[in-house]
Amino acid sequence: MSDAALWTALADPHRRAIVALLLERPRSVGEIVEACGQSQPSTSKHLKVLREAGLVRVRQDAQRRVYALDPAPIAALDAWLAPYRALWNKSLDTLGHRLDRTPDAPEPPARRTDPP
DSSP, rough: OOOHHHHHHHHHHHHHHHHHHHOOOOOOOOHHHHHHTHHHHHHHHHHHHHHHTTSSSEEEEEEEEEEEEEEHHHHHHHHHHHOOOOOOOHHHHHHHHHHHHHHOOOOOOOOOOOOO
C-alpha cells in the first residue's frame, strides 16, 4: 500500500461514498450497490481499487462478499494530516481571538415594517 494509492483511491467521490458506508458497518457488495445507486460492475471496480489500496478488506460469507474498512491506512492518513490539522487549529484560534477583541459593529437602523 503506497501513499499515492491511498490518495488516488480516495480522490474519487464514488469511492469516498463507499468508504463512508463502510464506516457505519461492513456491507455486502449488493448492499453497497443498492446504497450507491451504481451498477454492480462499476461498484466492483471501485471496490477493487479500494481493496488494492488497502483501505478495505473482503471476506466470503457463503455466496456473498462482505467488505469492511481496514483502519490501518486510515490511521496512517490521519497521522499524515495531523500537522496540517494543528496548523489550521492554530490559525482558527488566532482568528477567534482577534474577533473577540474586535469591537462590535454598530447595529443597522431598524426598518419600518408598517405602511407609511
